[in-house]
Amino acid sequence: MSLNQMDLSVLFSSSKYIRDLPMPELRKDPIVGRWVIIATDRAKRPITPKFEPALRDGAESCPFCEGSEHQTPQEILSYRDRGSAPNQKGWRVRVVPNKFPALQIEGDLQKRGEGIYDKMNGIGAHEVIIECPHHEVTMATLSEDNIREVLWVYRDRLVDLKKDPRLVYGMVFKNVGAAAGASLEHTHSQLIVTPIVPINVWEEMSGSLEFFNYRGRCIYCDMIHQEMAQEKRVVLDTTNFLAFSPYASRFPFETWILPKIHSSHFENIQKNEVDELGGVLKTILLKLESALDRPAYNYIIHTAPFDTQLLPHYHWHIEVIPRLTRVAGFEWGTGFYINPVPPEQAALYLRETAVDLNAIPR
C-alpha cells in the first residue's frame, strides 16, 4: 500500500484509519517545551500538500560514483578493499570535504563584536560521507552491512574531530530529495562540526537537565518506557532500539529512533548496537519509502556536545523527518508546528507497512 501521488487525506478515507480527533489538539514536546497543533481538519484541504519527488539527476556525471574520485576533494577517510590506494577505486564508504563548505577548517575563531552584534570566523568542518561506490539513490537499498559501515564512519569522524579544541559540536545529517535540501542524488550523508553548540541542541540539553534535576531520571528513558507501555506510537521495537512517532510530532510521519540503554554520546555506541541499528535504520527507511512513495526526507543524529562527559540526562537519538508538508509563515513566526496526521495514526500505518529486508533493490 502506497500513498503514491495521493493526498494525505486519502490516509483518512479508509475506514480503518478514519479516526478524526473531535477537535484540534495542542501537544507539548516534554523536552524542549515546543507546542504542536495536531489538526486533522487540515488534511482535508482541497489542495493538500503534495508529495514531492526525490531528486533524480542520473549517474552519468555523478562525482560520488566509483571512478570519479578525482572530481571530489582528497578523501579524509575511506573503508576500502585491501591493496587499493586512497582516492582510487576500491572503497566501500568514503569521506571527503564538502566542495562548497558552510564552514572551513583553517584559521582561528577571532570572536569579535560590531556594536550590538557578535561574530566569529566560520571555523569548522563540513564533510560528505559517500555511502556506497555505485549509484544508489537511497540508503534503504544498501545492504545492512553497508549501512553498518556508514554508522562506523559517522562514529570515526566524530571521534577524530573531537580532538580539535576549537570545535564543540558535530551534527551528522542526511538530506534526501530536493524538497529536503539535497543537491546530489547519489546516497550520501553530511557532517558539520561547529565551534559553538547549536541552539536546538542547547534547548534539548537544558530541557532534559531540568527534568533530571527535578526527577532524577533521563526524560528520554521515561519516554521509552511510556511508549513501550502504551504501544500506540511504536513503529518498531527491537532488543536495543525503539522507533516511534513522537507524541508532539511536528511533521507527518516524523519518526525517532532511540537506543534503549541510556547513552548520551552517539560515538560511544557499542558494536552489538551498530549491528542492530543497521537493520533498524534500513527497516524504518524501507517502511517510509513504501508507505509514502519514496518521500524526500531528512534524518539527523542528535548527540551530546564534544566537551561534555557522559551525561545522565541526555540521550542520543536519530530523528527522521519526511518532508511532505511545507513550512509556512505561521511556523516561522511562532515555532508552533501544524501537523495534519496524528502520530498514533502515522505509527499504526508504518507498523503495518510490511517490508522485506532482503529484497533485491528496485
Place this chain on the structure above:
Amino acid sequence: MSLNQMDLSVLFSSSKYIRDLPMPELRKDPIVGRWVIIATDRAKRPITPKFEPALRDGAESCPFCEGSEHQTPQEILSYRDRGSAPNQKGWRVRVVPNKFPALQIEGDLQKRGEGIYDKMNGIGAHEVIIECPHHEVTMATLSEDNIREVLWVYRDRLVDLKKDPRLVYGMVFKNVGAAAGASLEHTHSQLIVTPIVPINVWEEMSGSLEFFNYRGRCIYCDMIHQEMAQEKRVVLDTTNFLAFSPYASRFPFETWILPKIHSSHFENIQKNEVDELGGVLKTILLKLESALDRPAYNYIIHTAPFDTQLLPHYHWHIEVIPRLTRVAGFEWGTGFYINPVPPEQAALYLRETAVDLNAIPR
C-alpha cells in the same frame, strides 16, 4: 534587473556585487541568540537553490473573488461600500474563518496530562483576510489605500480577539506561493490566535527583556540606531519606519520593517503610521518582486502577547522572508541557518532596485 531563473551565484558574478567574504562568518542574532552561518561559497554550488515560482491556479473557481462569497464561511468583518450587505458583493477587504482551521473557537481548553506528556484542546481562531475583491495574485499591486485598509483589518481583528480571555497571542502572517506554504493564489493573509504564547515569541520577549534589564534600553531601538548609523544594511528609511536586512539574516534577502518610535503592540499603531506603512510595505514587496522575479515569500507580524501591558523592552516588527532556499537537515537539527547571501549585499541590491509605486499592475 531581475534574477529571473538564475542562480543566486549570478548575483555575485557581476563585478559590482562580487565581494566575497574571505571565509564563512558566524553571526549571532542579538535578540534570541541564534547563530547564522554566512557562507558565500555555498552560493557557487553547481546546483544552487532554484527560485520557485509562486502558485498559479487561475481565477475561474477562486472562492476569494467577488461574487463567490457563498463559497466561504460567513464573514467575520468586512470593509464595504455603503449600502452593501454582509456576504454579498460590495466589500473591499473581507475576513472569514479558515475553512480548514488549525484551531477552533468553540469549547474550553481542558489542559490535561498523559504520563509525561501535556496537551490541551486546540482552542483559538484561524481567520483569512481576503485583501481585495478582484483576483490579484500579489499584494504589491494593490493600491496603497487598499494596503492601508488591510493593515487596519489586522488591527481591528487583534483588538477584537484580545477580549477573549482564553486567548493570549495573535499572529498575522502571509504565505505567497507554494514554496511558502500557500494553497490559494488570490492575495490574502491569515491570523491565527492561540491559547499559549508561541515559543519563538517567548524567546524574543525574554531575550529583549534580558537586554533591557542590563542596559535599560530596547534592543530593537538600539538596532535601529546602529543600522541608521552604519547604513550598509538599510533597504528603506522613511520618517516613521526603517526597513533593513538583519545582521544575522537566516535567509537570503530577509527584510525586517520596524517602526522607529518604540511600540510593543502592533494594534496600538497610529493613523499616520498606517498611512506611511501602506507605502513602505508596497515598496518593499515591489523591490523583492522586481529583484527576485516574484519569489514565494512569507511575512509575519511579530507583536507582544495579548495579556501584556505596554512593554519598554519589546518592539513590534514585520519580518519578510523570501523563500529562495530550502531548509535542510542541518537547519532542522541545529537551529543554525546557512545563508549564502551576506545581508549587506542583499540590502545594496534591494536599495538599488528602483520601483514605481504608481505603476499599473502587470
